[in-house]
Amino acid sequence: MLLEMDNIQKTYGDFTLNCSLKLQSGYITGLIGTNGAGKTTLFKSALGLLTLDRGEVKIFDKPFSQLSLKERQDMGVVLADSGFSGYLTIQDIARIMKNMYQLFDQDRFFKKCRESGLPLNKRGKDLSAGMKARVKVLAAMSHEARLLILDEPTAGLDVLAREELLDSIREYMEPGDRSILISSHISTDLEQLCDDLYLIDHGNIVLHEETDVLLGSYGLLKVTEEQEQKLDKRYILRRKKEAYGYRLLTDKIGFYRESQPEIVMEKGSVDEVITMMIRGERL
Numbered sequence: 001m002l003l004e005m006d007n008i009q010k011t012y013g014d015f016t017l018n019c020s021l022k023l024q025s026g027y028i029t030g031l032i033g034t035n036g037a038g039k040t041t042l043f044k045s046a047l048g049l050l051t052l053d054r055g056e057v058k059i060f061d062k063p064f065s066q067l068s069l070k071e072r073q074d075m076g077v078v079l080a081d082s083g084f085s086g087y088l089t090i091q092d093i094a095r096i097m098k099n100m101y102q103l104f105d106q107d108r109f110f111k112k113c114r115e116s117g118l119p120l121n122k123r124g125k126d127l128s129a130g131m132k133a134r135v136k137v138l139a140a141m142s143h144e145a146r147l148l149i150l151d152e153p154t155a156g157l158d159v160l161a162r163e164e165l166l167d168s169i170r171e172y173m174e175p176g177d178r179s180i181l182i183s184s185h186i187s188t189d190l191e192q193l194c195d196d197l198y199l200i201d202h203g204n205i206v207l208h209e210e211t212d213v214l215l216g217s218y219g220l221l222k223v224t225e226e227q228e229q230k231l232d233k234r235y236i237l238r239r240k241k242e243a244y245g246y247r248l249l250t251d252k253i254g255f256y257r258e259s260q261p262e263i264v265m266e267k268g269s270v271d272e273v274i275t276m277m278i279r280g281e282r283l
């Protein structure tokens with residue numbers, strides 16, 4: 001396992017992060033959550049930047065404190081609320097990266113920056129927010145790290161820049177033994193990129209599912225009150241009152257398609273599943 005968080009807990013006042021998460025080799029794992037759901041707190045916990053109240057984090061099967069320098073170099077990190085000093089140019093950043101990471105590939109880093117239209121000699125403070133975001137991600141991907149931890153890397157990027165970044169992330173995975181943990185509040189970004197998805201809400205993981213299963217087996221049933229009363233609710237996860245009766249979320253749409261073909265059903269996007277998981281009533 002490249003990253004494993006086992007029942008970790010961290011409390012800030014009335015907010016508590018309480019979660020478990022696993023990142024397998026060769027996987028892109030996505031973390032979706034609304035503002036304040038706990039994504040950054042989870043990432044900082046993974047990186048040993050916070051003192052946990054409970055639980056354990058292992059990276060490359062070891063506690064963070066026991067990682068060798070070489071193993072630490074095998075990680076590339078983007079945190080939502082930190083970045084390079086605004087006084088550094090991309091060329092300065094390259095010099096720093098070269099000193100920090102044995103495998104830093106300067107030519108490739110400059111090439112990628114040029115392809116993204118980033119000026120090499122301008123200071124960070126004079127770049128646009130989207131440009132700064134791209135520099136952070138390109139730097140994290142510049143030293144052949146086996147584990148990439150990307151907290152909201154697409155934040156502030158326009159549609160084209162987001163697509164370009166998602167392509168670079170896919171390309172990064174080509175060697176096969178790499179893994180990425182990536183967060184976003186834009187579910188469509190993650191749904192087309194990730195092998196599995198975790199949904200975090202108020203510090204808790206409320207859903208963990210392979211993306212194919214989420215897109216293939218989850219669905220919404222639209223039923224009248226009468227239909228709802230008679231329904232076999234074994235595979236219903238959430239219920240929401242609507243004018244016509246109820247909207248129901250299932251993780252086995254095939255079961256209801258076969259057993260209750262008269263019911264109105266739809267696949268439901270990842271966003272709809274998320275909304276139902278967070279706002280819907282548990283049965």
Ligand SMILES: Nc1ncnc2c1ncn2[C@@H]1O[C@H](COP(=O)(O)OP(=O)(O)OP(=O)(O)O)[C@@H](O)[C@H]1O
Nearest residue numbers: 012015033034035036037038039040041042080185
């Ligand atoms: N250093 C801190 N001190 C006190 N509370 C904190 C601290 N860091 C985070 N929190 C609280 O923890 C909760 C989760 O914050 P976090 O930054 O992890 O959310 P997030 O999912 O990354 O949100 P966003 O999408 O807005 O970046 C919030 O209620 C926040 O106020």
